[in-house]
Amino acid sequence: MTSVPSERHPLAPFLPEGASILMLGSFPPKREKWSMEFFYPNWINDMWRIMGHIFMSDKDAYVCRDSEGNMLKRFDRERIEKFCREHGIALFDAATEVRRLKDNASDKFLEIVEATDLGELLERIPDCRIIVTTGQKATEVVAETFGCSIPAVGDKVEIKTGDCRKLDFWRMPSSSRAYPMALEKKAEFYRKMFTEISDNNG
Numbered sequence: 001m002t003s004v005p006s007e008r009h010p011l012a013p014f015l016p017e018g019a020s021i022l023m024l025g026s027f028p029p030k031r032e033k034w035s036m037e038f039f040y041p042n043w044i045n046d047m048w049r050i051m052g053h054i055f056m057s058d059k060d061a062y063v064c065r066d067s068e069g070n071m072l073k074r075f076d077r078e079r080i081e082k083f084c085r086e087h088g089i090a091l092f093d094a095a096t097e098v099r100r101l102k103d104n105a106s107d108k109f110l111e112i113v114e115a116t117d118l119g120e121l122l123e124r125i126p127d128c129r130i131i132v133t134t135g136q137k138a139t140e141v142v143a144e145t146f147g148c149s150i151p152a153v154g155d156k157v158e159i160k161t162g163d164c165r166k167l168d169f170w171r172m173p174s175s176s177r178a179y180p181m182a183l184e185k186k187a188e189f190y191r192k193m194f195t196e197i198s199d200n201n202g
Contacts, residue, residue: 004099006113011092013121014039014081019090021130021197022122026137027095027110030103035074038081039091040175046183047134047175048075051083053187054194090125092116094138115141119162130197131159132170139171154189168197 040047052061064072097114133139146159156170
């Protein structure tokens, strides 16, 4: 039986200056599923629709359009990056190297070969005070790294980093459509989190 080859993460972490929130998925889908060269690139992943719904009251706010205003089947990386910078959101994934046990990006069939060094990642974003996970594998990696309990979906626990920072660790529902929840319901969880973060910083 041939062993499944491993894959290294194809993207560098997105770590804007002053980022206070680190959002961690598990691992990107295979490249043929990408609609842009950025995080959450799969056209049928709803992360950027959730953000559009919350912040722009338009789930398609971050979808590319042609000169006549017709939607194209890809996300607008430039606008998404601008949004993340404005809101202090850094992006990466909890795994740096994986094996796909099936031909997809489902957490259920991802074997983590090398977890991301979250301590090193956090050193590069010293203003970060929030970690948000958007998948089961990512949630497990954070809990194992910091020796904390796993929060319920939509909830948080406090963690302490190696440099003695106290961070809130939020667990959000997956933006994958494989996760059985309507987009609007998922958006409610994200909106509640962002509202609480804003209130605490305000």
